[in-house]
Structures are given as structure tokens and as C-alpha cells.
Amino acid sequence: MASKFNPPQFLPPPTTLIADPELIVNGGSPLSGHVTISGSKNSALPILAATLCCSGSSNLKNVPCLSDTKTMVSILQSLGAQVMSDQFSVMALDGKGQARVSNGKGLTGVSFRLEYPSVGGTETLMMAACMAEGKTVISNAAQEPEIIDLAAFLTNCGAVVEGAGTDTLLISGRRKLYGSEYSIMPDRIEAGTYMLAAPITRSCISILPVSHSNLTCLVNKLSSAGCKLLQLSDDTLELSAVPRTIEDDLRGFSIKTNPFPGFPTDLQPLTMALLSTCKGISVVEEFVFENRMSHVAELQKFGAKIQRCGSTAMVYGKGNASPFRGSQVIATDLRGGMSLVLAGLAAEGITEISEISHVDRGYESLEMKLQGLGANVIRMTS
Ligand SMILES: CC(=O)N[C@H]1[C@@H](OP(=O)(O)OP(=O)(O)OC[C@H]2O[C@@H](n3ccc(=O)[nH]c3=O)[C@H](O)[C@@H]2O)O[C@H](CO)[C@@H](O)[C@@H]1O
Numbered sequence: 001m002a003s004k005f006n007p008p009q010f011l012p013p014p015t016t017l018i019a020d021p022e023l024i025v026n027g028g029s030p031l032s033g034h035v036t037i038s039g040s041k042n043s044a045l046p047i048l049a050a051t052l053c054c055s056g057s058s059n060l061k062n063v064p065c066l067s068d069t070k071t072m073v074s075i076l077q078s079l080g081a082q083v084m085s086d087q088f089s090v091m092a093l094d095g096k097g098q099a100r101v102s103n104g105k106g107l108t109g110v111s112f113r114l115e116y117p118s119v120g121g122t123e124t125l126m127m128a129a130c131m132a133e134g135k136t137v138i139s140n141a142a143q144e145p146e147i148i149d150l151a152a153f154l155t156n157c158g159a160v161v162e163g164a165g166t167d168t169l170l171i172s173g174r175r176k177l178y179g180s181e182y183s184i185m186p187d188r189i190e191a192g193t194y195m196l197a198a199p200i201t202r203s204c205i206s207i208l209p210v211s212h213s214n215l216t217c218l219v220n221k222l223s224s225a226g227c228k229l230l231q232l233s234d235d236t237l238e239l240s241a242v243p244r245t246i247e248d249d250l251r252g253f254s255i256k257t258n259p260f261p262g263f264p265t266d267l268q269p270l271t272m273a274l275l276s277t278c279k280g281i282s283v284v285e286e287f288v289f290e291n292r293m294s295h296v297a298e299l300q301k302f303g304a305k306i307q308r309c310g311s312t313a314m315v316y317g318k319g320n321a322s323p324f325r326g327s328q329v330i331a332t333d334l335r336g337g338m339s340l341v342l343a344g345l346a347a348e349g350i351t352e353i354s355e356i357s358h359v360d361r362g363y364e365s366l367e368m369k370l371q372g373l374g375a376n377v378i379r380m381t382s
């Protein structure tokens with residue numbers, strides 16, 4: 001029977017050196033309009049891996065087109081999985097039940113307490129537990145929304161997973177899981193990024209789809225800063241931050257990152273960029289990743305006044321609408337790199353951000369989405 005899919009579009013990562021593209025931002029103008037949020041990178045990656053636990057094919061929808069998802073597909077292919085796509089957002093995977101244990105006996109369920117509620121650790125244990133004989137209890141489990149999404153996919157495939165979204169997961173292992181159709185949840189970190197893009201440019205934009213309950217910490221902090229958040233429908237949020245006077249301008253706030261439902265570490269660098277443009281002094285404390293402050297030195301090039309001590313930063317805000325000036329900066333990691341894009345949108349003049357491939361790991365159609373909001377952004381590939 002003829003396949004309804006075109007031949008696979010996924011290629012292995014390039015082996016020759018290609019110059020990293022730059023993003024050029026002509027900033028200082030407000031954004032407006034509407035942005036559509038893609039499927040979640042951090043949900044798609046473990047779910048793509050989980051297809052290997054299944055016999056038969058899985059049909060995943062809303063998979064974001066990112067360098068990270070392409071890399072994951074290459075890994076699955078190198079393990080023997082067949083992957084096809086018609087649009088990038090729909091993938092048919094035949095994992096062929098590739099996951100095997102080499103001790104000849106198979107896995108056995110256990111009670112396991114994580115020392116730290118690691119997201120990747122919880123996801124790996126969930127997949128192993130589904131393949132194991134008997135019951136597994138994972139305590140001190142991560143509670144991130146992406147854990148709930150993985151549990152929902154595994155359940156769709158025939159697994160029995162209870163407690164996802166709490167600190168205790170109970171999994172009754174099944175020998176056989178069957179591939180299924182599943183739609184990846186929207187990316188809460190991308191949504192949070194655009195929720196920060198509006199206030200840093202003192203703009204009003206609408207964002208869809210956004211789950212309020214996945215971003216409660218950010219919503220509360222932005223409200224305390226003076227942003228107006230309006231729920232236009234179940235999953236559409238309008239974010240307005242257009243102060244009429246300098247006195248009315250956004251106020252700084254302090255954050256401490258923590259596992260969900262705490263303030264997400266992935267939004268910390270972007271929030272720091274916003275805080276640099278707000279009134280007053282803000283304190284940013286990074287409690288999840290020991291080394292997530294490399295954006296500080298780059299934000300300082302825009303004129304941001306930030307004093308760093310280890311994993312804590314004091315941000316001395318300025319209180320004007322556009323205190324940043326355009327700059328030449330380097331993205332050193334995904335979210336730190338995106339904080340420079342936000343700073344560039346707020347800055348007067350031209351910003352050149354090199355090594356933008358870090359940002360491409362996590363933001364689908366970056367310049368297209370920003371251009372759709374009226375931003376003056378282009379990609380330069382030499
Ligand atoms: C692909 C993906 O989903 N990435 C996300 C995932 O990363 P990832 O799954 O790697 O994050 P973890 O929750 O495992 O790690 C968070 C922190 O805990 C530490 N740690 C981890 C395991 C452990 O046994 N002991 C320990 O101390 C790590 O060194 C790190 O400092 O969750 C992070 C925390 O929300 C997010 O920032 C990442 O975007």
C-alpha cells in the first residue's frame with residue numbers, strides 16, 4: 001500500500017563545519033498582534049524516546065521543528081526506528097519495541113526515592129517502570145507538566161501510570177505497550193518567553209495556546225510588576241504592559257527558581273532581562289541549575305546593571321521604557337541566548353546575536369514569529 005507520507009525529511013546532524021547564523025535585531029519598537037505557541041520541546045523529547053518502548057507505530061502531532069527534535073529523531077533512526085513525517089508537526093514512528101534489557105531476565109519493578117526531583121531522571125524511570133514486571137513506586141518525583149504529558153502518552157499506549165503531577169508515581173509494568181496517536185502539549189516555556197517579550201518592549205500582545213495553571217508563578221510576578229493579563233478565552237492570554245507615564249512604569253520583583261510549581265529555571269534569564277528595564281532593585285536566585293548565569297555578562301553589554309555573586313544576581317533596574325542600547329553579544333546557551341533576543345527587542349538600535357543555534361534548539365520559527373509581532377528581526381547566514 002502506498003504510504004501517505006513523503007520520504008523521511010530528517011537528516012543526521014551535519015558533519016562539516018557550517019558557520020553559526022546570527023540574528024540581527026533592530027529594536028526599540030513595541031510589538032503588537034498575536035503569536036501561536038508550538039508543541040513543547042521538553043515534552044516532545046521524552047515522548048519521542050518513549051516510542052521505542054512500544055510495538056507498532058506511534059503518530060505524534062504538534063512536534064516542534066527544532067534542532068533538538070531533529071537530533072532526537074536521528075538518534076531513534078540510528079537505533080533502528082523508522083520515522084516519517086508529512087508536515088514536521090506530525091510524525092509516524094515505528095519503534096519496533098527496540099528497548100531491551102541485556103541481562104536475559106528483563107526489568108523488575110522497584111520502590112525508588114529520588115534524592116532530587118530530577119525531570120529527566122523521573123522520565124527515564126517512568127519508561128523503565130512501564131517495561132518492568134510488577135509495580136514501581138517513584139517517590140520525590142518531578143511534578144512538571146511535561147511529566148503529566150509523558151504519563152498521558154504512556155497511558156495511551158497501554159501503560160498504567162498513577163500520580164503524575166504529584167510527588168509519588170505508581171506504575172504497574174506491562175510487558176507490551178502499543179504505539180498510539182498523541183498530540184504534544186503546548187510549550188509553556190515558549191509561552192512564558194512571549195509573555196516576557198510583551199513587557200520588555202512595553203507592548204500588548206495575545207498568546208495562544210497558554211495554560212494559566214502551568215505558568216502561575218510567572219503570571220503572579222508579572223501582575224505584581226504592573227502588567228495587565230486578560231484571559232481572552234480558555235487558552236488565549238492577552239498581556240498588556242503599556243505604561244502611560246514614567247511613574248506608571250513596570251516595577252521590579254524578585255524570583256527564586258525551583259522545581260515545579262516553583263518559578264521555572266528556564267525562564268530565569270529572560271526574566272532577568274525584563275527586570276533590568278523595570279523600576280527598583282530585584283534579586284534573582286537560581287536554585288535549580290548551578291551554572292545558569294552566563295547571560296549576565298552579555299546583558300551587561302546592553303547597559304543592564306546587574307551584580308552577580310555565584311547563583312544570585314542583584315538587578316538594578318532603570319525605570320525608563322528603553323534603557324538598553326543595541327549591542328554585539330554571544331548566545332552561550334538556549335534560554336540565556338533568548339534573553340539576549342528579548343534585550344535586543346527592547347534596545348534602541350541594532351543588536352547582533354551570534355551563535356544563535358543555541359536558541360534554535362528551543363524556539364520554532366523564531367524570526368517568523370517575532371516578525372509576525374512587528375519586530376524588525378532577520379537571520380544572517382554567512
Ligand atoms: C529536556 C528537558 O526537559 N530539559 C529540562 C529538564 O532538564 P533535566 O531533566 O536535565 O533537569 P533535572 O531536573 O534533571 O536537573 C535539574 C538540576 O538538578 C541537578 N540534579 C539532577 C539529577 C540528580 O540526580 N541530581 C541533581 O542534583 C542537575 O545537576 C541540575 O542542576 O528539567 C530542567 C529543570 O526544570 C529544565 O531546566 C530543562 O529545560
Ligand SMILES: C=C(OP(=O)(O)O)C(=O)O
Binds near residue numbers: 042
Ligand atoms: C535547558 C533546557 O533544555 P535542555 O535540558 O535540553 O538543555 C531548556 O529547555 O531550557
